[in-house]
Amino acid sequence: MRTRTIGPVTVSAIGLGGMPMSIEGRPDEERSIRTIHAALDAGVTLIDTADAYHLHAGETGHNERLIARALASYPGDASDVLVATKGGHLRPGDGSWTVNGSPAYLRAAAEASLKALGVDAIGFYQFHRPDPKVPYEESVGALAELLAEGKIRLAGISNASIGQIDIARRVLGEGNLASVQNQFSPAFRSSEAELRHAAEHGIAFLPWSPLGGIGRAGRLGARHAAFQEVAGAHGVSPQQVTLAWMLAKAPVVIPIPGASRPESIIDSARAADLELTEGELARLDAN
Numbered sequence: 001m002r003t004r005t006i007g008p009v010t011v012s013a014i015g016l017g018g019m020p021m022s023i024e025g026r027p028d029e030e031r032s033i034r035t036i037h038a039a040l041d042a043g044v045t046l047i048d049t050a051d052a053y054h055l056h057a058g059e060t061g062h063n064e065r066l067i068a069r070a071l072a073s074y075p076g077d078a079s080d081v082l083v084a085t086k087g088g089h090l091r092p093g094d095g096s097w098t099v100n101g102s103p104a105y106l107r108a109a110a111e112a113s114l115k116a117l118g119v120d121a122i123g124f125y126q127f128h129r130p131d132p133k134v135p136y137e138e139s140v141g142a143l144a145e146l147l148a149e150g151k152i153r154l155a156g157i158s159n160a161s162i163g164q165i166d167i168a169r170r171v172l173g174e175g176n177l178a179s180v181q182n183q184f185s186p187a188f189r190s191s192e193a194e195l196r197h198a199a200e201h202g203i204a205f206l207p208w209s210p211l212g213g214i215g216r217a218g219r220l221g222a223r224h225a226a227f228q229e230v231a232g233a234h235g236v237s238p239q240q241v242t243l244a245w246m247l248a249k250a251p252v253v254i255p256i257p258g259a260s261r262p263e264s265i266i267d268s269a270r271a272a273d274l275e276l277t278e279g280e281l282a283r284l285d286a287n
């Protein structure tokens with residue numbers, strides 16, 4: 001598997017998104033563990049999660065605990081796997097998503113994630129979503145403190161505008177904003193400006209829902225003809241073409257396709273080795 005970097009840490013060019021294994025439609029634990037182990041077998045060394053990836057009230061950290069169990073039960077060496085979690089988003093249990101970006105809440109959430117992941121320091125912690133009631137500086141300031149205390153080793157932000165990226169760069173200090181995680185897919189391209197901004201500053205950019213999201217990813221080829229046609233020419237899936245197209249956008253891009261089945265992540269991981277021509281990339285950009 002080709003690699004990329006998040007701050008000083010080397011990770012696989014394709015990560016695994018953990019959300020489908022813990023929210024609506026989630027599989028049983030046995031299938032989830034097989035999916036995570038298949039990702040590791042395929043060379044994936046980045047797993048994205050969040051405390052809010054759960055379904056019912058009272059099971060915050062469901063996905064973090066699942067990943068911790070999968071890493072502990074992996075028969076191979078999982079010591080180089082970077083788990084990227086997040087705080088600042090909540091699920092009350094009625095299907096909705098709410099936010100809390102107050103520094104006190106983020107500190108408590110990070111402490112809970114430490115326990116859920118079973119680690120002394122969180123490898124990679126991301127502020128999940130801006131809270132309109134809390135100045136962005138204050139939310140990111142909580143991450144700066146957690147970094148300084150050694151409770152988290154890398155800090156990132158998610159669902160951020162260019163202005164918020166620059167605030168985070170300033171608050172965390174130059175070089176300390178490791179990543180930006182925004183929605184980006186063939187159907188949703190409005191984060192291309194943030195992708196370019198991250199690339200200019202050497203900040204990793206993690207496209208979320210890169211295949212269009214849970215329940216829509218399977219129809220990607222039917223919705224985007226050029227992706228289907230390029231896939232046909234290479235004898236691969238349109239999902240693989242999508243991920244390879246993103247990787248070609250900039251060396252900082254690290255897509256995190258979700259999966260709840262081993263087959264999905266095995267196929268997605270192969271995108272790291274798929275080379276597309278300049279002509280194909282231009283066609284996909286225009287589709």
Ligand SMILES: NC(=O)c1ccc[n+]([C@@H]2O[C@H](COP(=O)([O-])OP(=O)(O)OC[C@H]3O[C@@H](n4cnc5c(N)ncnc54)[C@H](OP(=O)(O)O)[C@@H]3O)[C@@H](O)[C@H]2O)c1
Nearest residue numbers: 017019208209210211212213217257258259260261264267
């Ligand atoms: N920061 C944020 O606010 C935010 C928001 C949403 C998501 N995320 C993160 O981003 C990750 C990815 O987003 P997502 O899971 O919402 O959507 P996604 O990656 O666009 O799509 C996930 C779905 O794609 C299917 N899939 C994966 N690889 C495939 C392949 N090669 N061929 C066919 N189908 C394939 C999977 O199906 P199966 O389930 O059948 O395996 C899965 O359900 C999440 O898991 C989460 O970690 C972050």
